[in-house]
Amino acid sequence: MQGNLNEIDICSILQLIELGQRTGQLWVEAHNSHQNHKLGGEDSLNLHQVGNGKPQSWFVFFLNGQIVYCQAGDSSLSRIDDYLRHYKLQKRPDNQLLTTLASTNSPEYAYIWILLEQNIISPKIARSIIHSLVHETLFDLLSLHQGSFIFDLGKALVPQLTTLEITPLVTRITKQLQEWKQLYPHIQSPEQLPVLADVGRLSASLPEATVNKLQSWADGQKSLRQLSRYLNRDILTVAKAIYPYVQQGWLQLVYSNTSKSNTTTQNYEQVDKSKGRIVCIEDAIAICETIESILKLNGYEAVSISNPLEALSLVFQLKPDLILCDIAMPELDGYEICSMLRHSTIFRFVPIIMLTGKDGFIDRVRASMVGATDYLTKPFTGKELLMLVEQYLNSDYGAGVQT
Known part of the structure; x- marks a missing residue:
C-alpha cells in the first residue's frame, strides 16, 4: 500500500491498518508545499523542513493492527535523551554499544532496549517514553496534509515492550489538534523556541518562582517540543501553559533559523x-x-x-x-x-x-x-x-x- 496524502489522509491509513490487523511498518515523508512567497527575488523560509533542509520523515511500526513504536526518520537519539533528562538519568550506555545502533532498522528502539538491559531505565520508564514518542509522532502525522507514504507488510519489530490501540490515540490527538489551532497565530509550531521579551512585566505580575522557571525554559535554546519532553507533558499542555504570556507579549516564540528569517524580512521591507x-x-x-x-x-x-x-x-x-x-x-x-x-x-x-x-x-x-x-x-x-x-x-x- 502506497500513495500520496492528498489522496488518502493519515487517519484513514491508520484505520485500514487497524481494521486489517496488519503487521509491518509505515513510512511517511512530508513534501514541500511549493510555497510561493516570492518578493524581490527572495524566497521565504520553508517551515516544513528540518534544519538541514531535508524533508521530514517518520516510521510507524505495527503488530496485528496496533502500534509498537514510532521513530523520526533522521534516526537521531536526541528525542530519547530529552526524556532521560526528565528522569535525571546521568548514566549512559557504552559508546561501543551505541555504534552498533546504526545497523538496526530502528536505532531509537534499539537504544531503549540497551538502556533497559543495562538497568539504566526501568520497564515502566521505557513504556512511558515509548507512549510519549508515539503520541508526539502521531501529533505531527495527523496534522500533515502533503506528503507520500508506503506501508510494507513484514515482520514485527522485536522484542515488544508494549502495544498501543490506534483508535483511542487518534481520537485523543485529533481533539488536541483542534485545540492547537486555537492558539494561532501566537503559537504556530512545536519547533518554535520561547524567548523572554519583557522580564520587568513578568516580575511585576508573577511570583518569583514562576519567573525563575520561565527564565530557565525560555532561553531561546529549547523548542516547545523539547520542553514537553523535559517536563514529560504533551505539547498542547505546554503550549497552553505559556500561551497567556505569549499573548501578553512577555514571551516571544522564534524559529531556530531566526537570522535567516530576519534577513528575509529586511529584504521585504527594503523594497x-x-x-x-x-x-x-x-x-x-x-x-x-x-x-x-x-x-x-x-x-x-x-x-x-x-x-x-x-x-x-x-x-x-x-x-x-x-x-x-x-x-x-x-x-x-x-x-x-x-x-x-x-x-x-x-x-x-x-x-x-x-x-x-x-x-x-x-x-x-x-x-x-x-x-x-x-x-x-x-x-x-x-x-x-x-x-x-x-x-x-x-x-x-x-x-x-x-x-
Whole structure:
C-alpha cells in the first residue's frame, strides 16, 4: 500500500491498518508545499523542513493492527535523551554499544532496549517514553496534509515492550489538534523556541518562582517540543501553559533559523512600496502566480503564500496594505484566518478580500461576520481584481474606516 496524502489522509491509513490487523511498518515523508512567497527575488523560509533542509520523515511500526513504536526518520537519539533528562538519568550506555545502533532498522528502539538491559531505565520508564514518542509522532502525522507514504507488510519489530490501540490515540490527538489551532497565530509550531521579551512585566505580575522557571525554559535554546519532553507533558499542555504570556507579549516564540528569517524580512521591507504591498493567501499555485503577475505588472508589490499556516506568521512580518485570502483551504480556511487577523490590532483596519469559487449569499454573510472587507468570486478577470484593489488601497478608505 502506497500513495500520496492528498489522496488518502493519515487517519484513514491508520484505520485500514487497524481494521486489517496488519503487521509491518509505515513510512511517511512530508513534501514541500511549493510555497510561493516570492518578493524581490527572495524566497521565504520553508517551515516544513528540518534544519538541514531535508524533508521530514517518520516510521510507524505495527503488530496485528496496533502500534509498537514510532521513530523520526533522521534516526537521531536526541528525542530519547530529552526524556532521560526528565528522569535525571546521568548514566549512559557504552559508546561501543551505541555504534552498533546504526545497523538496526530502528536505532531509537534499539537504544531503549540497551538502556533497559543495562538497568539504566526501568520497564515502566521505557513504556512511558515509548507512549510519549508515539503520541508526539502521531501529533505531527495527523496534522500533515502533503506528503507520500508506503506501508510494507513484514515482520514485527522485536522484542515488544508494549502495544498501543490506534483508535483511542487518534481520537485523543485529533481533539488536541483542534485545540492547537486555537492558539494561532501566537503559537504556530512545536519547533518554535520561547524567548523572554519583557522580564520587568513578568516580575511585576508573577511570583518569583514562576519567573525563575520561565527564565530557565525560555532561553531561546529549547523548542516547545523539547520542553514537553523535559517536563514529560504533551505539547498542547505546554503550549497552553505559556500561551497567556505569549499573548501578553512577555514571551516571544522564534524559529531556530531566526537570522535567516530576519534577513528575509529586511529584504521585504527594503523594497519600495510604490502603490502598496499586497499578500495573497491561496493554496492553488496557478491562481497565486496569476494574481501575483497581474498585480506586479500594475505597479503593486505582491507576495503569494500557498500554505495557510505559514501565512499567519508571514503576514505579521510583511505588514501588507491589503490581503487577498481564499476561503476553501486545508488546515485553516479563509474564515479562520480572517477572524484571527482581525483580533490583532495590526490588522484591525487592513482590507481583507475573500476569494472563493462560491457565489452564495450565506458565504458573503459569513465572510462579513468574521470581518472581511469584501468578496471576489472566482473566476475573475484582471480588471475586476484591479478595480477592487484600487478601491480599498486609496487613502480615503483607510481614513473612513478608522473614523
